[in-house]
Amino acid sequence: MPMFEVSSRKREGDVRFEVGGGGHVLDLDTAVKDGILGGTGGVGVGGGICVVGGGEKLDLQKMIEELDLVEVPSVFICPISLEPMQDPVTLCTGQTYERSNILKWFSLGHFTCPTTMQELWDDTVTPNKTLYHLIYTWFSQKYLLMKKRSEDVQGRASELLETLKKVKGQARVQALKELQKVVAAHASAKKTVVDEGGVSLISSLLGPFTSHAVGSEAIGILVNLTLDSAMKANLTEPAKISLMVDMLNEGSIDTKINCTKLIEMLIDESVFRSEFVPSLSLLVGLLRLVKDKRHPNGISAGLSLLKTMCSHKQVRNLVVSVGAVPQIVELLPNLNPDCLESALYILDVLSSLQEGKLALKDCPNTIPNVVRLLMRIRRVVLSMHCRFCGRFAN
Numbered sequence: 001m002p003m004f005e006v007s008s009r010k011r012e013g014d015v016r017f018e019v020g021g022g023g024h025v026l027d028l029d030t031a032v033k034d035g036i037l038g039g040t041g042g043v044g045v046g047g048g049i050c051v052v053g054g055g056e057k058l059d060l061q062k063m064i065e066e067l068d069l070v071e072v073p074s075v076f077i078c079p080i081s082l083e084p085m086q087d088p089v090t091l092c093t094g095q096t097y098e099r100s101n102i103l104k105w106f107s108l109g110h111f112t113c114p115t116t117m118q119e120l121w122d123d124t125v126t127p128n129k130t131l132y133h134l135i136y137t138w139f140s141q142k143y144l145l146m147k148k149r150s151e152d153v154q155g156r157a158s159e160l161l162e163t164l165k166k167v168k169g170q171a172r173v174q175a176l177k178e179l180q181k182v183v184a185a186h187a188s189a190k191k192t193v194v195d196e197g198g199v200s201l202i203s204s205l206l207g208p209f210t211s212h213a214v215g216s217e218a219i220g221i222l223v224n225l226t227l228d229s230a231m232k233a234n235l236t237e238p239a240k241i242s243l244m245v246d247m248l249n250e251g252s253i254d255t256k257i258n259c260t261k262l263i264e265m266l267i268d269e270s271v272f273r274s275e276f277v278p279s280l281s282l283l284v285g286l287l288r289l290v291k292d293k294r295h296p297n298g299i300s301a302g303l304s305l306l307k308t309m310c311s312h313k314q315v316r317n318l319v320v321s322v323g324a325v326p327q328i329v330e331l332l333p334n335l336n337p338d339c340l341e342s343a344l345y346i347l348d349v350l351s352s353l354q355e356g357k358l359a360l361k362d363c364p365n366t367i368p369n370v371v372r373l374l375m376r377i378r379r380v381v382l383s384m385h386c387r388f389c390g391r392f393a394n
Helices: 060-067 099-107 129-151 153-166 169-185 187-195 198-203 212-222 229-235 238-250 253-266 280-291 296-310 313-321 324-334 337-350 354-362 366-393
Strands: 004-006 016-019 024-027 088-090 096-098
Touching: 060 129, 088 099, 088 129, 096 099, 153 169, 153 187, 153 198, 169 187, 169 212, 187 198, 198 212, 198 229, 212 238, 212 253, 229 238, 229 253, 238 253, 238 280, 253 280, 253 296, 280 296, 280 313, 280 324, 296 313, 296 324, 296 337, 313 324, 313 337, 313 354, 324 337, 324 354, 324 366, 337 354
Parallel strands: none
Antiparallel strands: 004 016, 016 024, 088 096
């Protein structure tokens, strides 16, 4: 391992180092830039000491733990623990180790250099302050860049996408959960996810063996993005649709709503395939969502998807066969205007089928609920008329 020594050839205020043996002199910033130690230039850390707001000096151990980098310059790694050194000391052989590791080596009765196996003629350990400053500065630059990116939503979105490529289990769920929050709150983060291939990455997490914990978070992200036809086509693979349908039937209310919205996004004329969309399981889950009066948002999302599905003629018979007509008729008196428009459209197109007409005729509440609906509309019109007349009279 090369020894780094402070060069006597230095200007005032300039920290310079000499690589032992070769006589090559370099300043601190140069040492941590790409090439010598694989750093990232551009972040000034004067004298090897990095401070944050308030003058607080960054802790090296904290930086190492939070960064958890896979690639670290080999000169920073202790040959014993294979971990970055926080307190490097050098033996008489010229080899450098983490202080605690080499002292433990000695305590076990070894009086040789662990790397060269040379017998030590002097067991003194000398603090390698120069190497420590190089390590500290390199990690400081990485740490400050990470913090800057984390504060920026686009950078954070990129960071989370990179994290998703490496983690599994609960860590994956947490990364997806955080990415969902960022995407839901910031338009710039949505663009970053799409531009950096995030749709493909997140879509790849959906499959027959995907847990509902991962699936619900992934779909919560996708439903907030603008998907092109290629992205939609990828998401309409049978295994992915099957997972969405399962979660529509078994997930939380938020998951059910997100699955409903995403499936509606996928039912585009250019990619619509009737063999997977109008499954019995999908329609059953959808009607269950529509009937749940506790969640108006679920009713709205469910009716919107049913309306989109019923715009395709090949789906209508199946919708009638699962009993959609009487269930929608039951909802009519209490629907808000937007939901009412969707419900009436569905009943209208289904009544174009003979089976749909019979279903409307056989439903005992068709006429009573339509009358209630007309009365409600009449009351609204009358109220508006009275307000108008009152203003006119005044």
